[in-house]
Amino acid sequence: MACSACGSDSAIVCSLSDEYRDYAPADAAVISICTHCLTVDPADATSVDTGREVEPDFSRLSDSVPTRPERAIPLVLAIDLCSSIATNRSAIESLLEEVERAGTDPLLVIDRLRADPDVEPAVDLERRRHQLEQLLY
Numbered sequence: 001m002a003c004s005a006c007g008s009d010s011a012i013v014c015s016l017s018d019e020y021r022d023y024a025p026a027d028a029a030v031i032s033i034c035t036h037c038l039t040v041d042p043a044d045a046t047s048v049d050t051g052r053e054v055e056p057d058f059s060r061l062s063d064s065v066p067t068r069p070e071r072a073i074p075l076v077l078a079i080d081l082c083s084s085i086a087t088n089r090s091a092i093e094s095l096l097e098e099v100e101r102a103g104t105d106p107l108l109v110i111d112r113l114r115a116d117p118d119v120e121p122a123v124d125l126e127r128r129r130h131q132l133e134q135l136l137y
Helices: 069-101 106-115 125-136
Strands: 011-015 030-034 040-042
Touching: 040 069, 069 106, 069 125, 106 125
Parallel strands: none
Antiparallel strands: 011 030, 030 040
């Protein structure tokens, strides 16, 4: 499945718990995260091995992204929603606060993603960084 934003075929597929489905595109239960531009797209549930619990390898996104799902999933959902901060303000706030509660500084991760030459986020993180800081503090 090609990324809707950049056309890349490299993605991480993961299931979402109920608490995150409202933040996913089309309220998807399964999402794919593009390893090139970090765009989140709904994915087919058959693309996840339901026979066993396997955590996605979030390190494929970037060394900057946390590898634990409780940190990585809300972070990538928040980044994806940053295409429209005005529309998604409360959702982004909730997701970034969740990342912080899980023990990761989301702004530090965003700074590191901005500096990562292998990642070209579909969202302009340079412009959004200040707005995200205002949401959190």
